[in-house]
Amino acid sequence: MPHGRTQITGFLLFALAIFASSALFADLPTETDFLVEVNGVVEPYSPRAVFVLPGESVRVGVDAETESTSMEVGISGGSLKQVSERKWIWEAPEEIGSYQAVLRNAESGDMQVLNLFVMRPFKEIKKGILNGFRLGKYPKRAPAGYEPPRGFIEVTEENEDTHVSAHFQLKQFVCRQKSGYPKYVPLNESLVSKLERLLDKARENGFYWSGFRILSAFRSPYHNGSQRRARLSRHMYGDAADITVDENGDGRMDDLNKDGKVDVQDSVLLHDMVYALEREDLNGVRLGGVGVYAHTRHHGPFVHVDARGTKAVWVKGIRRRVASRFSSSMQ
Numbered sequence: 001m002p003h004g005r006t007q008i009t010g011f012l013l014f015a016l017a018i019f020a021s022s023a024l025f026a027d028l029p030t031e032t033d034f035l036v037e038v039n040g041v042v043e044p045y046s047p048r049a050v051f052v053l054p055g056e057s058v059r060v061g062v063d064a065e066t067e068s069t070s071m072e073v074g075i076s077g078g079s080l081k082q083v084s085e086r087k088w089i090w091e092a093p094e095e096i097g098s099y100q101a102v103l104r105n106a107e108s109g110d111m112q113v114l115n116l117f118v119m120r121p122f123k124e125i126k127k128g129i130l131n132g133f134r135l136g137k138y139p140k141r142a143p144a145g146y147e148p149p150r151g152f153i154e155v156t157e158e159n160e161d162t163h164v165s166a167h168f169q170l171k172q173f174v175c176r177q178k179s180g181y182p183k184y185v186p187l188n189e190s191l192v193s194k195l196e197r198l199l200d201k202a203r204e205n206g207f208y209w210s211g212f213r214i215l216s217a218f219r220s221p222y223h224n225g226s227q228r229r230a231r232l233s234r235h236m237y238g239d240a241a242d243i244t245v246d247e248n249g250d251g252r253m254d255d256l257n258k259d260g261k262v263d264v265q266d267s268v269l270l271h272d273m274v275y276a277l278e279r280e281d282l283n284g285v286r287l288g289g290v291g292v293y294a295h296t297r298h299h300g301p302f303v304h305v306d307a308r309g310t311k312a313v314w315v316k317g318i319r320r321r322v323a324s325r326f327s328s329s330m331q
């Protein structure tokens with residue numbers, strides 16, 4: 001057994017036993033009396049995911065509004081140092097893999113989970129291959145914002161169901177290329193955060209969706225090249241996803257605007273929510289692109305969202321009459 005894992009506390013074993021029995025955290029209360037802060041960023045959803053390189057330090061804490069002074073933390077790997085009543089520094093282990101932290105308010109019993117991924121560093125890619133997985137090559141001379149990912153999450157049959165947020169699982173972001181395990185995927189926290197906030201925005205508008213169907217998130221440079229996609233696709237960088245709403249599970253976009261047909265207007269409805277979200281204070285979430293795609297012979301309508309850090313809006317396959325609606329948001 002790796003050294004780090006022998007340090008599991010009794011509290012963590014207790015916590016992990018509870019989580020193991022609740023299928024994919026579906027039964028976990030989403031409302032808790034405290035929020036977790038990771039490297040200074042508070043998110044309203046649980047569980048949260050943290051992506052780090054081996055040996056990297058992460059600041060974990062409880063948001064300032066929490067009144068409890070009896071917070072406990074259990075962690076399944078690496079070392080944890082308490083720096084104040086409600087702040088800790090977690091030093092990630094050297095071993096690549098998935099770990100878990102549980103924070104608990106001992107007064108109320110409320111708990112939050114952090115799923116921690118120690119990534120395989122970019123520098124381990126040799127001739128476009130990372131530990132047997134064909135990633136291909138990232139463009140050497142690329143503009144700012146297109147630097148290759150720092151590291152790649154190792155996806156195995158054991159961890160692919162792990163939640164990276166309340167409504168999304170790791171396996172939804174994996175590249176669709178044919179390969180065995182382990183697979184590797186870069187994933188940007190801002191993308192996950194944006195998708196969660198988009199679900200909140202939908203709820204505000206009376207749409208109670210259980211999640212999004214992610215048609216395509218990460219596309220390795222190898223896969224991207226074989227599909228003749230844009231040379232510098234955001235999909236190669238782990239911060240883009242092509243999504244639909246598919247509550248009826250038929251594999252394609254639902255009739256969101258209830259006009260009796262599934263078409264580009266359903267993408268437009270989703271786009272409008274992304275656009276509304278972009279105008280709000282996103283609490284550190286990076287602004288990004290949104291693309292509206294009409295259906296073609298090959299696919300139904302969908303929406304591209306990303307967290308590229310600068311605003312970009314585009315439409316694809318839409319007649320000018322419909323596209324003119326976007327002129328204000330494209331400026």
Ligand SMILES: [Zn+2]
Pocket residue numbers: 235240241242304305
């Ligand atoms: Zn896309």
